[in-house]
Amino acid sequence: MSIRQWSRDLSMGVRFAFGGGREGWTRALLTAVGVGLGVALLLLSTSVPNALAVRHDRDKARADHTFSQPDRPKADNTVIVADANTTFGERDVRGRLLEPEGPRAPRPPGVDRLPRAGEMVVSPALKDLLASGDGKLLRARLPYRISGTIGERGLVGSHELVYYAGAEGLSARLDRSSVARITAFGDTVAVTVERTDPILILLILVVFTVLLMPVAVFIAAAVRFGGERRDRRLAALRLVGSDSRTTRRIAAGEALGGSLLGLVLGAAFFLMVRQAAGSVELMGVSAFPSYLTPSPALALLVAGAVPAASVLVTLFTLRGVVIEPLGVVRTAKPARRRLWWRLLLPLAGLAMLYPMVGQGRDNGYFNQYLVVGGVMLLLVGVTALLPWIVEAVVGRLGAGALSWQLAVRRLQLSSGTAARTVNGIAVAVAGAIALHMLFSGVEGDYTKPTGQDLQRAQMQVSLDRGAIGAVGKFRSTKGVRSVTQLSDIDLGDRRENPDQGVPLTIGDCTALRELASLPSCHDGDVFAVTGAEPDESWTSTARPGRTLYIDPSYEGSPGEAIAWKVPGTLRHGTSVDGLLGYRRGGLMMTPGALPPGAAERATTQLYLRLDRSVPRAEEYVRNTTAGIDPMADATLWSSTRESKRFASIRTGLYVGAACVLGLIGASLLVSQLEQLRDRRKLLSSLVAFGTRRRTLSLSVLWQTAIPIALGLLLASAVGLGLGALLLRMAATSVRVDWASVLAMSGIGAGVVLVVTLLSLPPLLRLMRPEGLRTE
Known part of the structure; x- marks a missing residue:
């Protein structure tokens, strides 16, 4: 098959996606929204390295002194700097007292003019806090007149609290370790490269893999929105003479069109989130919009991988569908799903991780390729095993209330669609359980008792x-x-x-x-x-x-x-x-x-x-x-003191998990609306024949509850297994916090419940007799 033929068939599919009337546009838009949400999160992820690098560079550029720097004589280009940090509530306030000793005294980054004695320049966030009612106590602590604000170059985050105050008489306190005379900001700190803890490297690798896997799963599911209606439309192509291979390529082109539109929407979503980043603070972390700039190489990788994945996923899903001129062969009983190849994925993941069992932090760094590959295969194994489990279980379900029977019959006819809906939740929960086990298991190594007796003093x-x-x-x-x-x-x-x-x-x-x-x-x-x-x-x-x-x-x-x-x-x-x-x-x-x-x-x-x-x-x-x-x-x-690096990794996990949860909820809602749209005539027919709306609403709830229950059970098993393996790799005893396992599963179930409740109003609108109208 020539490249020209592939290009012609794919381009025809793209034209069908956008030229097929309201039906084609609706499906393309649903696909684009689902893909766009995933692309936006991928672009945010590719921006993380640049954001961390910019934060590090800006923090280094404003560095002023260390505890071991050499003494300098007074000159017209020196300034005395003294630490004046404080804490307000749970937030740290970075403060410095400055006493210039000459007209050429250096200025901190972002400061246009050194403050005089009794004045201070502050960050915009600190200025807003001091002007608010909540900052009354802090205002009494900083008895300086505000003479200016610190520019973005002098801050590592948009919500950072920083001030520089003018002072006098600091030269008499140069014997203190927190006071120094410097000639420039940013070049006086001797950088000491510390060996990074291998366990922390393991945590970072697993965090990134676990957070990005649900995104990939959702993108793969999004390109399959409206699959049943699409396959019926493809039968018309066979009727006019198209062979089966050409038809599949045209279908792949239709998915490609939706994914290309999804790239555009994803870029738009990313720019919206990027612009809003300056006004948001998550878990004490904030950033300026300029920080969130994706690496060009990673952005190109996303732009190429998403359309390619849409084509491959579509071709893969159509391998078992027979598209004939008179319709799509779906009504016949499908062949049972095979289990053996689905077990190969998690087994391969275990084989990649097992050689590192017992390595701990004393035997060098963990192999990053084996860690990422092993965790990915185990989590992908969830998406491969879940359809088989759903099919095996729902095939044995039977008698019950009318709503139960409607839901079970629908699941028996389309168990694959139901499994795809909850695949992302299952992957996210499995990864969350494994990560929580790993964090809990190694937390004791990074959290030490201070010995401070809180009964005698606070x-x-x-x-x-x-x-x-x-x-x-x-x-x-x-x-x-x-x-x-x-x-x-x-x-x-x-x-x-x-x-x-x-x-x-x-x-x-x-x-x-x-x-x-x-x-x-x-x-x-x-x-x-x-x-x-x-x-x-x-x-x-x-x-x-x-x-x-x-x-x-x-x-x-x-x-x-x-x-x-x-x-x-x-x-x-x-x-x-x-x-x-x-x-x-x-x-x-x-x-x-x-x-x-x-x-x-x-x-x-x-x-x-x-x-x-x-x-x-x-x-x-x-x-x-x-x-x-x-x-x-x-x-x-x-009573305890925690490692700052460990705490920062955990904070990054929480921020990333919040973003992934938002993606999960939004994508599930889009998927639910797409499925309801496909069943519009069926629902309207049932209502016309006298079926109560309450019964249909309950059937939709059962259709969601059964797969999610099976998915959470599978996710818990895989998550516990992966968590135990990671703990053994870290040379730590295996402990299971069952309360946390239940909490993670409950969060996943809660997201699905919220999405289901949000989909009820559209469901009620679809259950009107007008839904039987056709064109």
Whole structure:
């Protein structure tokens, strides 16, 4: 067969799709909408690499300092930068204090003019938040006048909260790790390439495969919309002399026309979503429309693969249909579906994944081709097995109510159509169950206990030296029940460059009892607390009568130490589990024992108990903290700490799953409307003969419920198997969270139920006697 003949037949099919009157246009539009939704999501997926790269580049371009960068002398092209980050509710606020030291001081990206002292430039999202009623507490924390907004070049997301504020006197605090003098933004950070965890790479591969497979399934189903009506129309072509092969190619061309229109609609849907992306934030992630630019190579791949798939799928589905001049042979009992080749797909997937069982993170990276190929074959196996299962089950169903009998008979006549409708849901649920098992199984490796005792404190505030009077301010803060103050300071055996150091903790008797079991305590007492570590060599240094030096100086840190003699009345105590979950030893003294000037040199930690009956009590604490020192850190305690990379992958999964669920719902609704349109005359005939509309509505519900129940059972089995295999690949014990399995299945069933309810109004309109009218 020549290429010219193929081209001629395909082009004739395209003309039939758009020149066949209302019937042809309707089918082409339904196909185009289904394909377009899938293409839009594929284009969004191909935009992800570029979006991640742009976010990384912009974050790198505004980088200002690290904890290990070299000191720079003051010049006319330097600016001092200090971290002033904060948190408002669940959202992080990126803040920087800037003090330019000359006319050529560098500006952060997106900032046209450096703010003066008392001014700040903010991101558009932060400006809107501060102007709203919800931002009243945050406005009190940022007492600067807004003098401008940060441009898109200086932000990684459209909803990011960022500000740059002008400050003075930062040069006196250059000894802090969060303050630095720089000459440019973006080129001062030494990039350290970390080895990516192989388990995280496995998670990323599986997430992308699981999210994109339902899209491919829906596109394959969309090109088959209106298949029965199309096949009947093709009989007319046989009547005028077309052979069977030519007829199939013309049918493929008709599907090609719908898919080409679907590409146009998909591009339009993508542009609409792209434009709306700037005003949407999902799971704390936002982007600018310019981020969502598909890779040209991937976009061309989508543009070529979708039409090619429409042709191949149509030819594949027509292989068992006999199109004769007098009609389509569908009324005869079809041959039973064969099971053996359907089992080959999941078995091949298992064979690809099995060699990596037990590999874990210690044996190198997982083979990405085997991982993607194995997961794809297992999920494709769901689409191959489901039609066989539906046919086998509905063939054994029988007696019941009239609505049940109507539904069962319809399923027995077109079980393949019913299976195609729920294939995407089944694939999505199977992938979701496997992913949830994998995430739950490895979560313990990326979520560690902090040791913070939430019964004794709920917030911690870290203050720099000289935080005198801070305790009183926090005690008078709204929502604070009690404050425990503990201060730390260096203690050495010499004024400069000491050989031996002694840990020294300062606090009143109540605070010290949070760290140690003490005898009677009064202000002015000093204690030697042991039992924290096996090595307690400091005890020989801190002998009674010996002179030690508070805040000794080291090379590069000028200062004058304060001499202090260890008192002969040194008392002893035993370390206990502290507020942070570990034991602390060394010397501990009450404020009355401190020599003059020592308190101003100590670094202070405040541990706060909050009154949970006060709404947003933590925000009042953060406001007080910012009033004392904008660079101070106020941390809300939690029992666990999660890896940021692991959390970002999980957030990406949630965002992608939300998009896929939207596609599932929209595509199912289009498919349901297409099936109802094909049955319009049948439904109208049944109503004309006296069938109640309630009975027909229930039959439509049963026609959806039976396949989805079978699909969810198959999806649960495949999902559990795939999840167990992935856990074994990660060298993790297999655990099944049955509540999550039921939740995933319930979400899938819920989507189908919502789509069915939305299709009831069109169904009622189709069940009118006017539906018998024909042209």
